[in-house]
Amino acid sequence: MAAQKNYGGHRELILLCALLSALWEVGRGQIRYSVPEESDKGSFVGNISKDLGLESQELAKHGVRIVSRGRTQLFALNPRSGSLVTAGRIDREELCAQSARCLVNINILVEERGKIFGIEIEITDINDNNPKFQSENLEVKINEVAVPGTRYPLPEAIDPDVGLNSLQSYQLSPNHHFSLDVKTGEGGTLNPGLVLERALDREEEAAHHLVLIASDGGEPPRSSSVHILVTVLDVNDNAPVFAQPIYRVTVPENVPPGTQLLTVRASDPDEGTNGEVAYKFWKISEKQSPLFQLNEKTGELSTAKSLDYEESAFYEMEIQAEDVGAFMGTTKVLISVEDINDNRPEVIVTSLFSPVLENTLPGTAIAFLNVHDRDSGKNGQVVCYIHDNLPFQLEKSIDNYYRLVTWKHLDRERTSMYNITVMASDLGTPPLSTETHISLHVADTNDNPPTFSQASYSAYIPENNPRGASIFSVTAHDPDSGKNAQVTYSLTEDTIMGSPLSSYVSINSDTGVLYAICSFDYEQIRDLQLLVTARDSGDTPLSSNVSLSLFILDQNDNTPEVLYPSLPNDGSTGVELAPRSAEPGYLVTKVVAVDRDSGQNAWLSYRLLKASEPGLFMVGLHTGEVRTARALLDRDMLKQSLVVVVQDHGQPPLSATVTLTVAVADSIPDVLAGLDDIKNPDNSEDSDLTLYLVVAVAIISCVFLAFVVVLLALRLWRWHKSHILQASGRGLVGLPASSFLGMEGVQAFLQTYSHEVSLTADSGKSHLIFPQPNYAHTLISHESCEKNGSLLTPIDFQEGKDEAASVQQAPPNTDWRFSQAQRPGTSGSQNGDETGTWPNNQFDTEMLQAMILASASEAADGSSTLGAGAGTMGLSARYGPQFTLQHVPDYRQNVYIPGSNATLTNAAGKRDGKAPAGGNGNKKKSGKKEKK
Numbered sequence: 001m002a003a004q005k006n007y008g009g010h011r012e013l014i015l016l017c018a019l020l021s022a023l024w025e026v027g028r029g030q031i032r033y034s035v036p037e038e039s040d041k042g043s044f045v046g047n048i049s050k051d052l053g054l055e056s057q058e059l060a061k062h063g064v065r066i067v068s069r070g071r072t073q074l075f076a077l078n079p080r081s082g083s084l085v086t087a088g089r090i091d092r093e094e095l096c097a098q099s100a101r102c103l104v105n106i107n108i109l110v111e112e113r114g115k116i117f118g119i120e121i122e123i124t125d126i127n128d129n130n131p132k133f134q135s136e137n138l139e140v141k142i143n144e145v146a147v148p149g150t151r152y153p154l155p156e157a158i159d160p161d162v163g164l165n166s167l168q169s170y171q172l173s174p175n176h177h178f179s180l181d182v183k184t185g186e187g188g189t190l191n192p193g194l195v196l197e198r199a200l201d202r203e204e205e206a207a208h209h210l211v212l213i214a215s216d217g218g219e220p221p222r223s224s225s226v227h228i229l230v231t232v233l234d235v236n237d238n239a240p241v242f243a244q245p246i247y248r249v250t251v252p253e254n255v256p257p258g259t260q261l262l263t264v265r266a267s268d269p270d271e272g273t274n275g276e277v278a279y280k281f282w283k284i285s286e287k288q289s290p291l292f293q294l295n296e297k298t299g300e301l302s303t304a305k306s307l308d309y310e311e312s313a314f315y316e317m318e319i320q321a322e323d324v325g326a327f328m329g330t331t332k333v334l335i336s337v338e339d340i341n342d343n344r345p346e347v348i349v350t351s352l353f354s355p356v357l358e359n360t361l362p363g364t365a366i367a368f369l370n371v372h373d374r375d376s377g378k379n380g381q382v383v384c385y386i387h388d389n390l391p392f393q394l395e396k397s398i399d400n401y402y403r404l405v406t407w408k409h410l411d412r413e414r415t416s417m418y419n420i421t422v423m424a425s426d427l428g429t430p431p432l433s434t435e436t437h438i439s440l441h442v443a444d445t446n447d448n449p450p451t452f453s454q455a456s457y458s459a460y461i462p463e464n465n466p467r468g469a470s471i472f473s474v475t476a477h478d479p480d481s482g483k484n485a486q487v488t489y490s491l492t493e494d495t496i497m498g499s500p501l502s503s504y505v506s507i508n509s510d511t512g513v514l515y516a517i518c519s520f521d522y523e524q525i526r527d528l529q530l531l532v533t534a535r536d537s538g539d540t541p542l543s544s545n546v547s548l549s550l551f552i553l554d555q556n557d558n559t560p561e562v563l564y565p566s567l568p569n570d571g572s573t574g575v576e577l578a579p580r581s582a583e584p585g586y587l588v589t590k591v592v593a594v595d596r597d598s599g600q601n602a603w604l605s606y607r608l609l610k611a612s613e614p615g616l617f618m619v620g621l622h623t624g625e626v627r628t629a630r631a632l633l634d635r636d637m638l639k640q641s642l643v644v645v646v647q648d649h650g651q652p653p654l655s656a657t658v659t660l661t662v663a664v665a666d667s668i669p670d671v672l673a674g675l676d677d678i679k680n681p682d683n684s685e686d687s688d689l690t691l692y693l694v695v696a697v698a699i700i701s702c703v704f705l706a707f708v709v710v711l712l713a714l715r716l717w718r719w720h721k722s723h724i725l726q727a728s729g730r731g732l733v734g735l736p737a738s739s740f741l742g743m744e745g746v747q748a749f750l751q752t753y754s755h756e757v758s759l760t761a762d763s764g765k766s767h768l769i770f771p772q773p774n775y776a777h778t779l780i781s782h783e784s785c786e787k788n789g790s791l792l793t794p795i796d797f798q799e800g801k802d803e804a805a806s807v808q809q810a811p812p813n814t815d816w817r818f819s820q821a822q823r824p825g826t827s828g829s830q831n832g833d834e835t836g837t838w839p840n841n842q843f844d845t846e847m848l849q850a851m852i853l854a855s856a857s858e859a860a861d862g863s864s865t866l867g868a869g870a871g872t873m874g875l876s877a878r879y880g881p882q883f884t885l886q887h888v889p890d891y892r893q894n895v896y897i898p899g900s901n902a903t904l905t906n907a908a909g910k911r912d913g914k915a916p917a918g919g920n921g922n923k924k925k926s927g928k929k930e931k932k
Helices: 002-028 048-052 092-096 668-679 683-728 782-786 797-808 842-860
Strands: 031-036 044-046 064-066 075-078 083-086 103-110 115-124 137-143 151-153 167-172 178-184 190-196 207-216 223-233 246-252 260-263 277-283 292-294 300-303 314-323 328-338 346-352 365-372 382-386 392-396 401-406 417-426 433-443 456-462 470-473 488-491 505-507 513-516 527-535 543-553 561-564 576-578 587-590 592-594 604-611 617-619 625-628 639-648 655-664 740-743 746-749 758-762 765-769
Touching (some): 031 044, 048 083, 048 103, 092 115, 167 178, 167 190, 178 207, 246 260, 292 314, 346 433, 365 433, 382 392, 456 470, 470 543, 488 505, 587 655, 592 604, 617 639
Parallel strands (some): 031 115, 137 223, 246 328, 576 655
Antiparallel strands (some): 044 083, 064 103, 075 083, 151 190, 167 207, 178 190, 260 300, 292 300, 365 401, 392 401, 470 513, 488 527, 505 513, 527 543, 561 592, 587 625, 604 639, 639 655, 740 746, 758 765
16 A cells, blocks of 8 residues: 555656646747738748757758647748748737737647747737727707806727827817817726807807817827717707616627617606607727617617627627707616537647557657637636547647647557547537547558468478479468568578588579479488578568478389399309109299389289299299299209299389299209209200290190180089089088189198208218108198199199289288287298288388398398208209398388288298197198118
8 A cells, every 4th residue: 555655646746747847848938029010921020940949941841830720820931031920911900909919829830849839929009090980970969058168078089009009189170169178088098078168159150060180199190080060959958867877788699689688778857859868879899880789769779690709708888868959868888798608629630640650659749739619618628538449648738739649559460540539528518529530550660570371381292203393382471561571482501411402492582482403212312301481571671480391202113123032143043942842832932022112112012924834833922932833743844944023013013023943853963964954055955946936836826725615614614513512501611712722623721831951961972852841731631641642633824823813903901910920030931821911001011121121131041051051053042141131222111012911930940840830730740861
């Protein structure tokens, strides 16, 4: 509470200081001049520029002008001389009537300083008016029995000048019967009177002619005269007498014309016609005469026109009563006009500083207002105010002037124009008010930086884009106007892979559109992080930044790259081995390939394009595993040549081929002999090649026609048989169809083979040992166990191709997952399931990539002895030592080699004669041959 009281005391002290300062400025700013009336237009009044401390050449520069209100502008500013001059003829009598001093107040506004100076100019009187009687002729009736010494009043002359220039004396023409008597009345007025000096004799002289002269004291003096006719009458010894010497009346200004104000009454004790009285105005000014009318018989005084308090608040006149005997009596009538609140306040905007900058400090004057009400008293007291919800307030200045100032900061972006309504209301009953509207425009300053619609942006562009292609467009908005809202865009300089950012992308500084300077390569650059700057064009530019992430989208522009088998660098030919005892499904080798692309563009599939022995080998669609399709026969050639094509799934797809050489033999000498034949082919075979080809083409054509016929019959027979099986409800209904491989009516489960090949030395001879295959997941009948022949009938190659094709067309399995037991291992450790599906998301494909790299690394560290010792002549076992990862590029970020949904495990267990962990069913250990 103490703090609040102290705050209130400080506030009162501040208000008192401000009031004293304002009064000091008013007194200090008062300047006085004088000028005689009737001066010519342009007459010098005073040196304004000197008195205000300004140079004459800078009056217009400082915004000096007259802001006084009035019907007629009496004064003007001379911008050349810097002086105040008259704007026209000034009539002091018209301006101030007969006031002792005639003062005119004007106000000078200096816009640069934001101040108003009061100027007081006195209009001095000159002798420019003659004393004037109301009429040029006057008749005075005097009874012949009048006693000498009787005084008869004469009409006064009126001189609108003041001081010595006003009426000073009267003179009467010489006459033996009459003399002039001048008395001084109230207010110093001179009242002339005619005094009878000698008795009159009507019969001697019935009329007398006199001249009354009125003179002023000017230099030179001015005068006027009136002719007086004195008529001598018969005897009438009583003069009319008014009931009151002075009549007073108060009337409101809004009375209509014809309103009776009062009635004057005079009585004459004479009888007959000598007692009849007539009323007329004896003394009334020219301005008052049209406003009032007097009934000569009744003495009723009424208004002839509407009265206006603002024109005159008081009227004074004299009324005369005269009988037929020329006896007269006079009375004075005083009329006071009462003010009525019939004028609304007037608000004039004398100066307006628009537009105003939005960073204008509080307290800055933006307009000067003059408030005036023509009424008087409370009716003329005006209260001026504006609405409180605007950032402006009114401050009282000198006289009736107000300053419109700001009281808080403006914001053009929130409000660019203010419609200010100034209310002026008087204190009359009922009060009258006036509204004045001021339109104020707010000029813009650069106080807002450009802003982006988002905190960050992301854009995508496919690789191999054309140079100059449009990438993305950013837009920043600046709420300012004009140059302050003109936004230019730029990129923050940066270095990417040793090259400046400007060599990759550019931005249009006007539109914010980004363009690609170069053609991007996904395999080199995956994404770019850009910082875009938006800057306006203000005098002090403002800016803002936004991050833009530009992602490069992969396209299928890289062909698959075969990692294994690769051409040996020692000049030898890599050969894969397959024992003649291999059963169908035996894993011969695996083709390993990668693709530098990513996603679907790196999903690879494998197929057998060409084989020297059709139907002998098959390739896993997704794994690349090369397996035997049937049991090897003695008639099969030792050297088998396979061409495997690797194709990705991009649009359009790209592919690569690899040629495999498979040696089919049971012993080392057979392998070596076959390899010698490969290195040294017989030239005679080339000579017979053409003949063989012609015969082969003819045979194949015949066989194909027969095959088509047999195939159609076989299909019809199978279709008929399937309907019979469905009708009987019996058969192998409980077994999944994917577990069977149809081979000419024989259904057998898929087998998993694991062979170990080792070289032994006995008495300097090398032996190639093929242990018995390990049968897993296989159902073998007793009859097949007793027979030494092949477990499976020969497979129709064309039919196998159809089934492989159907496998390739199988839709991807969206539920593809790896179980806990399915860990990455050597690619050839298990038989491939051709019904495997592609990964369906980025995470799964990256898992596959890691698995294939781990598989390849494990294969490089395998313990296979084939090709690792002496005397192998460059034979390459599956995943032998020559297949290492030190020269293999790391494509873990974008390479995906889809595989089957079979478990990929380490083949070490099979090398040791152990069944895979996930296997079930009968297991048979393969016996190893003893050294001889």
